[in-house]
Amino acid sequence: VQLLDSGGGLVQPGGSLTLSCTASGFMFGIYAMSWVRQAPGKGLEWVSGVGSSGTTTYYADSVKGRFTISRDNSKSTVYLQMNSLKADDTAVYYCAKEATSMTGDYFDHWGQGTLVTV
């Protein structure tokens, strides 16, 4: 299993950024995926999850209305579109594979992370 996170960078407050996570080594289309972030020197915070088909999505209250999670099973890729970014969104963002098809499970594999600085 490999998860390759990309798309991070420096963005001004109020700006937008889209993160990508490209998966390999497993049947991507049958597993839920999530994004988890970690602010500098802080703990882990779940951000958003998407079910295997892409029709079910959930968000943490801290990002609801600003972030959108989506997936393209034909490309084995999950995305996180981030709008109206705030300084508090500064963090390393990890993509995580969930253990089943329904989001809301434990994370059994993690990407290497991509740093977003607002």
Add this chain to the structure above:
Amino acid sequence: DIQMTQSPSTLSASVGDRVTITCRASQSISDWLAWHQQKPGKAPKLLIYKASNLESGVPSRFSGSGSGTEFTLTISSLQPDDFATYYCQQYESHSTFGQGTKLEI
């Protein structure tokens, strides 16, 4: 939202010691609990799921127990590679992590 509280926040120990980390949930989560290990600058790694199930490839010196609101992660004999930060994760309702326990020499 379900809150997770770990104790202690920092734990000093030596190679060969037996250590226990506790995680408490603000409401019952049955056994929907996982433990992850994170080393500086690296992604977390799954150790335990469903409170007591050892992930494939994880050394047997790691064990988990508990149900309801109180859970423990035990390392039976610390090895140099075990010095890291440990997080519990509840997945009864979406996901919430504990604040982490840093295990230091």
